[in-house]
Amino acid sequence: MIVSIHQPNFFPWMGFFNKINSSDAFIFLTESRRSKNDKYLTRSLILNNSSQSYLSIPLGAKQIKICDLLMPKDRQWRIDMLNVINAAYSNCDFYDEILVDIEKLLMFDCEFFYEFSINIIYFFMKNLNIHTNCFLDKNFNKDFGEASMRLVNLCNEVNAEKYLSGIGAKSYIDEDIFIKDKIDVIYQNYSPQPYGQRSNEFISGLSIIDVLFNCGYDAAEKLIKNK
Template sequence: MKVSGHQPCYIPWYGFFEKVAKVDIFAIHDIAQYEKGGYINRNLIKSSQGFLWLTIPIQIKGNKNTPIKEIKIDNTQDWKRRHWKAIIVNYNKSKYFRDYRDFFGDIYHSNWEYIYELNMSIISFIMDELNINTKLCYISEMECRHKKKSDFVLSLCKELQADNYLSGKLGKEYLNEKDFELEGINIDYQEIRKIEYQQLFNDFIPNLSIIDILFNCGPVRTEAIVRGERSFDERISFLSSSRR
């Protein structure tokens, strides 16, 4: 049993979905504390001028320890119109944008009170598009939620009866590998691959939101990229036939 986990980010990059696709159970850390400068309420897209941040304003002043699940969006600001306009302006000429216009149009014309609900709606949709059937669990419902750092991850693995944990590269800074060895749990660290694909505008920019790949490459090639296929062409042929 292989396990991983992460906070529910806003329109995450491909690496988030790569971790989800490579494990049997993926833990959504819905009660992690908000970190300023992270990706819970913002992410990058590409514009004709370079990369562009899309940031959702949140109500966090005076209570920085609020868990992600309880963070409210500041809807006094017109962020939905700005984000949707930026996406349309920069991706309306991409090959597959029309395939996703209705879904994202609904997202940005709906009312969202909590950032968690918005993020999970997008994450769930993209998982379906990429044929990722990994089981999700939620830290708020688990006993390991009371632990911290390395002990938290170890408790998560034991609770889910995992024998393998897929960690982000920063895990090397805080995971006590000897504790995992004693429990018979192997740790793998995610390797960030250098990927390139056809983008709009000028030079290639890496590590953007998954929508940059999805709008430019479509679901079949995006799935191949996320799953780390060595030959995109072979994977595309196989997936295309399986989708008929």
């Protein structure tokens, strides 16, 4: 069984969904502390007037457990964000279809950030025909430790034989801990094929909404699954 583990990023990029699709089980990491350099957990990169810009949920700079991050009570940021998305993608081929979904997702009411972001991820998984079994670490109600030991213990919780890691973790992941528990570490090798963007040259790593507005669900599914 191949297992991958990741924080519930906000409107993540295609590689996030490729990792889920490439796994038999996926675990949302919500009990780790939010990083000081929060680049993608609560932010998402889009193209706006051919320039890269971030969509950001105003959660402040609290470095607490992800599962304890509360959603802002003020709803104005949702309207402002929808207006930014509307302006950025109003000329795209799949604008009408995708904007309806984005508005519904942005207006979803919940108490915690992880619930908000996971709802988005589940919605897109369904529309992209990704059927991987997903779990939340907090639902196991156990202390799994820190760093690589946490990952190993989570893998053991779902009887993983292989752990699928992002290539960026290769420089700091402790593979020896995995070897001791007879879990093979494999690395994701995903480089998305270029698709039509509103830019002079293809920019990789943008939010899933960029490919959806430009290509629609069917083409995005093929790009994610390398079909």
